[in-house]
Amino acid sequence: MPRKTSIHKEDIVNAAVELVRENGHEALNARALAKRLECSTQPIFSNFSTMEELFDEVLLRCLESYNACVKEEFGRQQGFPAYKTYGMAYIRFAKEQKNLFKVLFMRDKTGKDTGIEDSTFYEVLPIIMKALNLTKEQAALFHLEMWTFVHGIGSMIATSSYDWDLDLASQTLTDAYQGLKHRFEQMKTEA
Numbered sequence: 001m002p003r004k005t006s007i008h009k010e011d012i013v014n015a016a017v018e019l020v021r022e023n024g025h026e027a028l029n030a031r032a033l034a035k036r037l038e039c040s041t042q043p044i045f046s047n048f049s050t051m052e053e054l055f056d057e058v059l060l061r062c063l064e065s066y067n068a069c070v071k072e073e074f075g076r077q078q079g080f081p082a083y084k085t086y087g088m089a090y091i092r093f094a095k096e097q098k099n100l101f102k103v104l105f106m107r108d109k110t111g112k113d114t115g116i117e118d119s120t121f122y123e124v125l126p127i128i129m130k131a132l133n134l135t136k137e138q139a140a141l142f143h144l145e146m147w148t149f150v151h152g153i154g155s156m157i158a159t160s161s162y163d164w165d166l167d168l169a170s171q172t173l174t175d176a177y178q179g180l181k182h183r184f185e186q187m188k189t190e191a
Contacts, residue, residue: 007043016054017061025103028055062100069093070120083127084173086120087150091169094154101158105151121147132181142184149176 015036020028030041030051037043048054066089073089080088094101121143128139153169156162 007037007039007047009047011037012044012047012054013057013061016058020058020062020103021097021099024099025055025058025107028058059103062104065097065100066093066104069096080170081131083124083131084170084177086124087146087173088166088170090150091154091157091164091173092166094157095164095166098158098160101154106155106158132184134184138184142180146177146180149173 012033016028016033019033019036028051030044033044033054034041044054048057069092070086070089073085073092074082078085078088094105124143125136125139128134128142129136132139132142134142150173153164153172157164
C-alpha cells in the first residue's frame with residue numbers, strides 16, 4: 001500500500017498564497033485549494049478551523065511580500081528621498097504583484113482590523129515631519145492626501161485600467177508632492 005503524503009500547514013499556506021497570486025483572493029476556497037494540493041479538504045480543516053483563519057495567514061504572507069518589495073526598493077539606490085521610495089515601492093508592487101496588491105489594498109475591509117496592513121501609514125509620518133517641518137497632525141493630513149494619489153496609481157495598475165510606466169509614475173509623484181508641499185507651506189505662512 002502506498003504511503004500517504006502528509007500535507008503540512010506551511011504547504012497549505014504556500015499553496016493558498018500561490019492561488020491568490022495567480023487568480024486573486026476570490027479564487028481562494030477549500031475545494032480549489034484541495035485541488036491544488038491534490039488532496040481532500042480534510043488536511044486544510046485539520047490545520048485551520050476556518051477559511052478565515054487561513055486567509056489571515058495568507059494576508060500575513062502577502063504583507064511579507066509587500067515589505068520585501070519596500071526593502072528591495074530602498075536597496076535600488078535610485079536616489080529617491082525616503083518618502084518617495086515608499087510610494088514607488090507601492091506602485092512597483094501593484095505592477096509586479098497585481099493580485100497580492102488587490103488582496104492587501106483593494107479588498108472590502110468593512111469591520112476588519114487593518115492595523116497590520118496600515119502600519120506603514122504611521123511609519124512615514126516622522127519622515128514627512130522632518131522633511132517639511134510639520135506637526136504630526138499636519139504630516140498625517142499631508143500623507144493622507146499624497147497617499148490617495150499613490151493608491152490611485154497603484155489601483156489603476158493593479159486593475160489594468162492604465163499601465164503606468166514607472167518613470168511616468170515617478171515624475172507624477174514628484175509633481176504631486178511638490179504641489180502639496182507648496183500648499184502646506186502657504187498654510188503655514190497664512191496661520
